[in-house]
Amino acid sequence: MAEIVAASAGTSAVVVEAYKDARNAADSIDEMRYYEKSLDKNYEKLQDAIKKVYARKGDLLVKINRDRTKQATEECNVWMGSVKKLEKEVLALKAEYEEEKSHKFKSVRLCPRSNLSKRMVEKLFEVQSCWSEGSNFGTDFLVERSAKPIIKAKAPKIEDKPSLSMVFEEILERLKDKRVTRIGLWGQVGAGKTTIMQNLRESEEISELFDIVFYVTLADEGNEERLQERVQHQIAEELQLDLLQGSTDAASKISKRLESMRFLLLLDDVWGTFDLDDCGIYENEKDSKIVIASRHCGNCREMCVDHLIRVPRLSNDEALNLFQERLGRKLYSEFESLACQVIEQCDNLPLLIDKVARAFRRKDDILLWESGLNKLRIWPGTKCDGMDDAFDLLRFCYEELDEDGKVCFLYGALYAEAYEICINYLLECWRAEDFTQDVEEFTAIQKGQEILHDLLDASLLENGEKVKHVRMNKVLRKMAFKILESDDSKCLVKPGKGLQKAPESKEWEQKLRISLMDNKFSSLPDKPDCNNLSTLLLQRNIDLAVIPRRFFESMQSLRVLDLHSTNIAELPSSISCLVCLRALYLNSCRRLSKLPGKIKALKHLEVLDIRGTGINSLPVEIRYLSQLQRFRMSLSKIDGKSRKIRTNHNIILELSLLEELVIDIHPENEWWKQVVRDITQNVAVLKKLTYLSFSIGEYHSTRYKILDCFRHRICRRVKYANGDGNLPLPEVLAEADAFELIGCKGVLKLSDFGIDNMTKIKSCLIESCNEMETVVDSNGITNAVFECLEKMYLSNIPNLQAFGRVWYLKEALPD
Numbered sequence: 001m002a003e004i005v006a007a008s009a010g011t012s013a014v015v016v017e018a019y020k021d022a023r024n025a026a027d028s029i030d031e032m033r034y035y036e037k038s039l040d041k042n043y044e045k046l047q048d049a050i051k052k053v054y055a056r057k058g059d060l061l062v063k064i065n066r067d068r069t070k071q072a073t074e075e076c077n078v079w080m081g082s083v084k085k086l087e088k089e090v091l092a093l094k095a096e097y098e099e100e101k102s103h104k105f106k107s108v109r110l111c112p113r114s115n116l117s118k119r120m121v122e123k124l125f126e127v128q129s130c131w132s133e134g135s136n137f138g139t140d141f142l143v144e145r146s147a148k149p150i151i152k153a154k155a156p157k158i159e160d161k162p163s164l165s166m167v168f169e170e171i172l173e174r175l176k177d178k179r180v181t182r183i184g185l186w187g188q189v190g191a192g193k194t195t196i197m198q199n200l201r202e203s204e205e206i207s208e209l210f211d212i213v214f215y216v217t218l219a220d221e222g223n224e225e226r227l228q229e230r231v232q233h234q235i236a237e238e239l240q241l242d243l244l245q246g247s248t249d250a251a252s253k254i255s256k257r258l259e260s261m262r263f264l265l266l267l268d269d270v271w272g273t274f275d276l277d278d279c280g281i282y283e284n285e286k287d288s289k290i291v292i293a294s295r296h297c298g299n300c301r302e303m304c305v306d307h308l309i310r311v312p313r314l315s316n317d318e319a320l321n322l323f324q325e326r327l328g329r330k331l332y333s334e335f336e337s338l339a340c341q342v343i344e345q346c347d348n349l350p351l352l353i354d355k356v357a358r359a360f361r362r363k364d365d366i367l368l369w370e371s372g373l374n375k376l377r378i379w380p381g382t383k384c385d386g387m388d389d390a391f392d393l394l395r396f397c398y399e400e401l402d403e404d405g406k407v408c409f410l411y412g413a414l415y416a417e418a419y420e421i422c423i424n425y426l427l428e429c430w431r432a433e434d435f436t437q438d439v440e441e442f443t444a445i446q447k448g449q450e451i452l453h454d455l456l457d458a459s460l461l462e463n464g465e466k467v468k469h470v471r472m473n474k475v476l477r478k479m480a481f482k483i484l485e486s487d488d489s490k491c492l493v494k495p496g497k498g499l500q501k502a503p504e505s506k507e508w509e510q511k512l513r514i515s516l517m518d519n520k521f522s523s524l525p526d527k528p529d530c531n532n533l534s535t536l537l538l539q540r541n542i543d544l545a546v547i548p549r550r551f552f553e554s555m556q557s558l559r560v561l562d563l564h565s566t567n568i569a570e571l572p573s574s575i576s577c578l579v580c581l582r583a584l585y586l587n588s589c590r591r592l593s594k595l596p597g598k599i600k601a602l603k604h605l606e607v608l609d610i611r612g613t614g615i616n617s618l619p620v621e622i623r624y625l626s627q628l629q630r631f632r633m634s635l636s637k638i639d640g641k642s643r644k645i646r647t648n649h650n651i652i653l654e655l656s657l658l659e660e661l662v663i664d665i666h667p668e669n670e671w672w673k674q675v676v677r678d679i680t681q682n683v684a685v686l687k688k689l690t691y692l693s694f695s696i697g698e699y700h701s702t703r704y705k706i707l708d709c710f711r712h713r714i715c716r717r718v719k720y721a722n723g724d725g726n727l728p729l730p731e732v733l734a735e736a737d738a739f740e741l742i743g744c745k746g747v748l749k750l751s752d753f754g755i756d757n758m759t760k761i762k763s764c765l766i767e768s769c770n771e772m773e774t775v776v777d778s779n780g781i782t783n784a785v786f787e788c789l790e791k792m793y794l795s796n797i798p799n800l801q802a803f804g805r806v807w808y809l810k811e812a813l814p815d
Contacts, residue, residue: 035114035121042120043097049127050090056134057083063142070142079137082130090127093120144257155198161318161350164192167311168199175209175264175289180307184300185293187311190351193293196311197268200291210264210288214238217268217418224274226498231267231279254280262286269474270294273302313348316340322350326357338369345376351473358458359397375399395479397458408435408451409460412472413480414515414537416496420464420471423452425585428607428630432559432582433534494519495537505529517541517562527553535560539585542567552577564588564609576601583607587632590614600624610634611664623654629688631655632662635675652682660691695719720744733757743768750775755785762788767795775803 035042057080064072072080096116158164167185174180187193200206201215216234218227232250236242239257258281265281270292276282281290292303300308314322323343324331331339342360346352356376363369376396401409408430415421427448430436436448452470455461461470472480484491490512492503499519508514508528515537522543527550530536534557538544545567552558552574561578562585569591576598584605586592593614605625609632616635622628652658661683665675676694683689718733719740733739734757741747747769750758755776758764764786766772775794776785786792794800 032111032114035117039097039100039113039117039120042117042124043094046090046093046120046124046127049124049131050086053083053086053127053131053134056131060134060137060141070144073141073143076137076141079130079134083134086123086127086130089123093123155202156195158192158195158199160321161192161314163312163314163318164196164350167309168196170309171196171200171291172203172205174307174309175206175291178287180289181283182290182292182303182305182307184297184303184305184308185291185311186295186297186300186308188313188349189295190349191311191313192350193295193311194268195350197266197291197293200264200266206264209262211261211286212238213264213266215266215268218270218272223498224272227272227274228279231274231276231281235265235279235281251278251280255282258282258288259284260286261288263288265290267292270299270303271296273299276303314350314353316343316348319343319346319348319353322353323357326354328361334366335369338366338373341373342376345373355397355459359400361457395483397460398479398483400458401454401460404435404447405451405454407433408448409455410480410484411435411513411535412455412461412470413477413484414491414493414495414513414535415472416518417474417477418471419495420466420469423468423470426470427452428583429535429560432606434559490532492516508533524548524551526550528555530555531557533558537562538566539563540565544568545591547572550574556580559583561585568592570594571596571599573598575599578602579604581605585609586613588612595619595621597621603627606630608632611662618651620651623651625655627657628655629657630660631658632660632664634664650682652679653685656686657688658683658686659688661689662691662693662695664695693717730754730757734760736761738763738765740765741767741769745771747771748773749777751777751785758786760788761786763791763793764789765793765795766797767793769797771799772797773799773801775800 060072060076060080064070093116097120100113100116158168171183171185174183185193185196197215201213206213214235216231218230232254235254235258236250239254241253241257261284263286265288267290271294276290292300292305294300297308297310313319320331320336320339320343323339342356343353346356360369360372363372398406398409411430411433412421412426427436427445430448430451431444436444436451452461456463456470459473460476461472463469464471481493484493490510492507492511492514494503495515496518499516499521502516502519502521502524505525505528508525508530510532511530512532513535514530514533515535517537517539519541520543521541522545524538524544524547526548531554533555536555536558537560539562542565547563547568549572551572554577556577557580558578559580559582561581561583564585565588568589571586571592573596575596579601581602582604584602584607587609588611590612591614592610595610595615599621602625604627606627607630608622608625608628609630610619611632611634613634615633618633622631652661661679663675663679679694680692683692716736717738717740718736719742721740721742721744723744724746730753733753737760739758739761741750742765748771750764750766750772766775
């Protein structure tokens with residue numbers, strides 16, 4: 001009986017469990033049916049919720065972009081990132097919903113529909129939470145924008161020059177003195193003032209004393225107003241302030257930003273005086289300082305300095321050491337006496353010693369040294385305090401150049417003082433002017449590079465702070481002007497003079513070269529008589545909107561025309577008169593929407609740049625430019641439904657001499673991948689093409705880039721900047737020699753782009769990828785990686801934990 005009761009009890013328990021299971025199953029089915037029936041309603045709720053999040057994000061962005069002096073807090077940036085993540089997830093659910101709605105037999109798809117509906121409810125809670133968090137941002141989500149970081153350049157060493165290092169140390173001591181606010185540094189041209197100022201800028205001790213250091217070089221040209229504008233512009237750029245041209249509140253904006261900072265302002269090469277108060281630079285309670293360097297002691301006094309320091313000439317021993325250092329080899333005893341005499345002719349001035357020593361580098365015979373010394377003595381000495389003496393000594397270095405080198409050097413004087421000239425642009429102008437012309441084209445290119453190298457080696461040109469840019473020293477530029485002036489005034493050179501009116505037609509007559517860039521005039525002479533004119537530089541005259549109809553009629557010899565960054569909307573019909581034109585620069589003429597039909601008359605045109613204009617398709621007119629070798633343009637906001645851009649691709653095939661093709665593409669253009677593929681396929685038949693570049697979006701940087709490490713310019717490079725981690729056209733990377741990854745989000749490791757796509761990479765740059773943790777994830781990798789890698793640059797990667805298993809590299813990276 002007990003066994004029967006027990007069995008009965010066991011059976012009852014099984015029945016109870018079965019009942020519970022059945023009930024749970026029923027509840028689960030009810031839940032699934034509930035979610036299935038609520039699918040449409042849940043979808044609408046999710047869409048409404050995400051729209052509110054988008055609206056909140058838009059409101060915040062408006063406020064962030066309205067005030068350029070402020071930036072969003074890190075908390076706000078994190079929230080923005082969350083919104084971006086939610087956006088992708090909601091879009092994925094939307095795609096699933098639309099797919100589900102496309103099925104006709106909904107009754108048999110209970111599970112997928114209920115599962116989708118449930119996930120929508122879960123995502124709805126996340127979206128509502130995100131909106132609630134975003135709604136809590138009051139006015140405190142904006143903070144003062146941090147100052148622009150200074151990219152330091154190596155300053156000339158002064159440790160081995162006691163005369164200069166003593167002055168440097170004295171300035172350091174005065175900067176620590178609370179009683180001293182302004183320091184004046186003065187001395188003869190070439191004495192080393194700029195060297196001392198550069199060392200102050202790069203000093204670690206200075207960086208500990210001050211929150212920020214401003215370094216401003218002032219030209220001798222210009223009135224008080226223009227000097228003030230230059231100082232304001234430089235400071236505003238460092239502080240990332242927006243100052244509208246002609247703005248009356250510039251001083252107050254600068255003053256407001258500086259009042260809480262301990263700053264050091266270094267003003268180099270001050271030729272004129274002006275009131276710093278009018279620039280918004282006042283004495284503040286943070287013990288900020290100002291150092292003024294000038295050739296004239298009087299300028300320093302008029303700028304109200306508290307302490308004056310004179311830069312002496314180098315001692316004889318210092319001068320001899322500097323001469324030997326710049327000579328680049330050991331100075332043997334039989335040459336030492338001649339070296340001392342050369343230094344005496346330089347009056348122990350560092351600038352002149354530097355230039356003359358480089359001129360003596362190629363003289364390896366004592367007779368050549370004696371000849372060089374005799375040439376130096378022909379020119380007046382530098383014992384008098386005057387610029388003419390320095391010019392005459394510097395002209396010695398100029399006379400050592402061959403005729404091609406001389407004309408190329410003088411061409412650099414057409415640009416504004418301290419202006420950095422793009423090397424490729426300069427070489428194009430030289431070539432267009434036939435300075436570097438030779439029998440073979442490639443020989444002409446090499447010749448231009450050789451001349452540039454010689455000018456840099458002789459310090460007649462110097463490397464700029466921007467990549468692949470050069471500039472001319474202010475003293476050398478003055479010497480070049482003196483030479484140009486003695487050449488029957490064949491040049492009209494007034495760049496950056498603030499001219500409100502262009503020179504009259506009479507001043508243009510019979511000129512060989514004219515430079516009027518960076519001025520403020522809005523009109524030009526109707527028909528200047530310029531039959532001999534070969535170069536005309538009018539770039540960055542932003543008020544110039546119209547070119548007279550007959551303006552070019554008497555410029556049949558013109559070879560270089562630069563109109564970039566002007567406000568012109570069209571080219572006049574007289575453009576057809578420029579039958580000898582070789583280089584035409586129209587880039588950044590934003591109102592220019594088309595090329596005139598008469599441009600087909602430019603049969604000798606070799607360089608055409610129309611990037612950043614309103615021309616958004618391949619202009620049919622270029623098919624007539626049979627000599628075109630370098631073509632640069634933009635394709636922006638292309639209408640995907642239009643066939644115009646695709647039809648015009650074939651035009652490129654008619655440019656059989658094309659060597660360089662550069663195309664900038666707007667990132668909002670949904671067809672850009674197809675554009676790239678179509679053009680790439682078309683240009684494959686161009687036998688002379690050696691450089692093809694597509695740029696999607698914009699990225700500006702003045703730092704060096706990896707292309708400079710290659711000995712030859714022919715290189716296949718991929719640069720991916722400011723992306724979201726998904727590399728477009730990965731098949732292109734597989735054919736590249738160089739890869740630059742800059743400012744990309746969501747990239748945890750370089751190997752995410754596919755190790756197999758990097759077998760040909762010789763040089764790689766990774767910069768400002770804040771989320772990257774490792775370069776190579778070696779999991780699953782058994783073969784060698786980066787087999788061709790020669791150089792790798794890693795810069796500003798704060799979360800980098802490891803390079804990866806570097807023994808998979810075929811060879812160690814070179815130093």
